[in-house]
Amino acid sequence: MRPLASFWNLVQNENMKIYRRISTWIMLGITVVIPLLFTVAFALLAEDNNANNWEAMMLESQILFLLITIFAVVKSSETVAGEFSRGTIKLLLIRPWSRSSILLSKFISIVLFALLFTVVSFVVTWLANVIAFGYTANPANLISEQSPLAGSSPWAYALRYYLDEFITLIVVVTFGFMLSSAFRSSGLAIGLSLFLLFSGSMISGLLSLTDKAWVKYVLFPHLGLSTYVNGGTPVPDHPTTYAFSLGVLAAYFIIFNVISWTVFTKRDVSA
Amino acid sequence: MSQAPVVSLQNVSKRIGGRTIIDRLTLEVNPGEVFGFLGPNGSGKTTTIRMMVGLITMSGGDISIAGHSVKTSFPQAIARVGAIVENPEMYKYLTGYQNLIHFGRMNPGITKARIDEVVALVGLQDRIHDKVKKYSLGMRQRLGVAQAILHRPALLILDEPTNGLDPAGIRELRDYLRKLSREEGTAVFVSSHLLSEMELMCDRVAIIQKGELIDIRSLRAESAGAAAGLEEVLFEVDRPSEAVTVLEGRGSARFAEGGFSVTADRETIADMNARLVAAGIRVYGIRVKIKSLEDQFLEVTGGETIG
Structure with a gap:
């Protein structure tokens, strides 16, 4: 195995292919502009100035995570399937690297993309709202009484929310990545991943009609990992713990990656 | 090598x-x-x-x-x-x-x-x-x-x-x-x-x-090998059948488009030309037929078309 520095070359290549595209910068632009627009709207509409920076930030973050997930799914669905549809896969795989290394470099670049957008979203929503509403050290209504974080600082709450959302983001992105390498079609991968994302709550509702124990192991409800921070549980009528949800998400994460890897390394490239 | x-x-x-x-x-x-x-x-x-x-x-x-x-x-x-x-x-x-x-x-x-x-x-x-x-x-x-x-x-x-x-x-x-x-x-x-x-x-x-x-x-x-030995030559003439009769016994002539072709060495080809001209047959051209790779290819693949 070659040193890590030369593996980093592969990740650099994938990053180049992401950030040299206009679409990436449009996505980043949207991620910056949307919270700014909301902040301006809040500032104009809030009459008696009872809005505080943390509540505005969390509201905007909820919307942003929906957007970021779409963006990251688009990129992760494109990263493998795009090489096939362009035909560049034939040039990419005839290099002194195993297919596993190529796939890993692509996955890392997508995780970095998701991380970048999450960090940008945190920074922008925090800054914009502090500028608009001033800094509140102890917001009254931010953290509910049932929350395990009741009484903690707003920083702990915001960071925990971002961490939970980032974890589910990575699981959804891994799902898109798996479909991308299995079907070699980005359209199908994007479509199915977004279906997973948006039908999650609906399917959770359906699942709550049955009282079978396996309902707890279905992926969809656990994508609502951030419900814990407000004192709720993601699976209706089946109380679960935060650690249990993390375990379910980890199991799916591993399954998705094993499928991606198996398909990508074993299948013939005849595109 | x-x-x-x-x-x-x-x-x-x-x-x-x-x-x-x-x-x-x-x-x-x-x-x-x-x-x-x-x-x-x-x-x-x-x-x-x-x-x-x-x-x-x-x-x-x-x-x-x-x-x-x-x-x-x-x-x-x-x-x-x-x-x-x-x-x-x-x-x-x-x-x-x-x-x-x-x-x-x-x-x-x-x-x-x-x-x-x-x-x-x-x-x-x-x-x-x-x-x-x-x-x-x-x-x-x-x-x-x-x-x-x-x-x-x-x-x-x-x-x-x-x-x-x-x-x-x-x-x-x-x-x-x-x-x-x-x-x-x-x-x-x-x-x-x-x-x-x-x-x-x-x-x-x-x-x-x-x-x-x-x-x-x-x-x-x-x-390189072809240069030393016999060559396949195409004679372009006005009356191919008469020409072949004139050359009877001088190697095997086959009719081809615009004339006939024979396989012979250089001197024989010159002799043939002289006999044809003497017999009043008009010779428009004598060309060495180089077997192109395409001919060889068609030969070995049995004439299947190439895309």
């Missing part, structure tokens, strides 16, 4: 769902050799190339490149290979130069100076910082060659390399490949359906049909 072959295919087979696409193919390519790979459409040329570069697996046999098995030590084997499989597809939203940086990063020891050198070699200096989507097919082909030779491979595999090139481009590519093989000892493996091109480019050709190797022949030796 006593060196070890750069690439050797041993009983390579590919079966997909009970159908045999490639059947026990065995061949070797030596260093510094330009090796042509000929076959009608669907004969398995691209499948063979894909197996050589590890894009698809073999159902049987093995391929070794510079002594490394493609099956068991792929990274070592492929490190010595540069290739274009089918069309030279590049990242269109990147510039030519960024594409070369991309592929350069994947092999050890490729410097900026080497990239510039290769860009100059393929003659893309003026346009290398343009996005690839603005390139013509010919320019993409050059960029394809550039990425393939960046790491000074021992074996260069080109699938239909003259596709989309204008005559000047084809000539340039041919000269360049010859230079590579002569000066750097690079073995070049080219598949093409342009038989006349292959004739000018290759030292040896292999002909495959329906996944089976039909023939491997050396093109250089053939033309």
Whole structure:
């Protein structure tokens, strides 16, 4: 195995292919502009100035995570399937690297993309709202009484929310990545991943009609990992713990990656 | 040539769902050799190339490149290979130069100076910082060659390399490949359906049909041997049947378009001409029929059309 520095070359290549595209910068632009627009709207509409920076930030973050997930799914669905549809896969795989290394470099670049957008979203929503509403050290209504974080600082709450959302983001992105390498079609991968994302709550509702124990192991409800921070549980009528949800998400994460890897390394490239 | 072959295919087979696409193919390519790979459409040329570069697996046999098995030590084997499989597809939203940086990063020891050198070699200096989507097919082909030779491979595999090139481009590519093989000892493996091109480019050709190797022949030796012996000559005359009667007993003449053809040595041909003229037959032309690669190809593949 070659040193890590030369593996980093592969990740650099994938990053180049992401950030040299206009679409990436449009996505980043949207991620910056949307919270700014909301902040301006809040500032104009809030009459008696009872809005505080943390509540505005969390509201905007909820919307942003929906957007970021779409963006990251688009990129992760494109990263493998795009090489096939362009035909560049034939040039990419005839290099002194195993297919596993190529796939890993692509996955890392997508995780970095998701991380970048999450960090940008945190920074922008925090800054914009502090500028608009001033800094509140102890917001009254931010953290509910049932929350395990009741009484903690707003920083702990915001960071925990971002961490939970980032974890589910990575699981959804891994799902898109798996479909991308299995079907070699980005359209199908994007479509199915977004279906997973948006039908999650609906399917959770359906699942709550049955009282079978396996309902707890279905992926969809656990994508609502951030419900814990407000004192709720993601699976209706089946109380679960935060650690249990993390375990379910980890199991799916591993399954998705094993499928991606198996398909990508074993299948013939005849595109 | 006593060196070890750069690439050797041993009983390579590919079966997909009970159908045999490639059947026990065995061949070797030596260093510094330009090796042509000929076959009608669907004969398995691209499948063979894909197996050589590890894009698809073999159902049987093995391929070794510079002594490394493609099956068991792929990274070592492929490190010595540069290739274009089918069309030279590049990242269109990147510039030519960024594409070369991309592929350069994947092999050890490729410097900026080497990239510039290769860009100059393929003659893309003026346009290398343009996005690839603005390139013509010919320019993409050059960029394809550039990425393939960046790491000074021992074996260069080109699938239909003259596709989309204008005559000047084809000539340039041919000269360049010859230079590579002569000066750097690079073995070049080219598949093409342009038989006349292959004739000018290759030292040896292999002909495959329906996944089976039909023939491997050396093109250089053939033309040298023909100069010494008998030649097949076409006489263009006004009355072929009368002419054949005049020449009765002087070798076997066959009717051909516009006259007849015979196989004879140079002196006999001059004698025949004198007799024909003496008999009052008008001779418009005497041409030596060179058996082109195309004729040979059609001969061995049984006249199947080539795409």
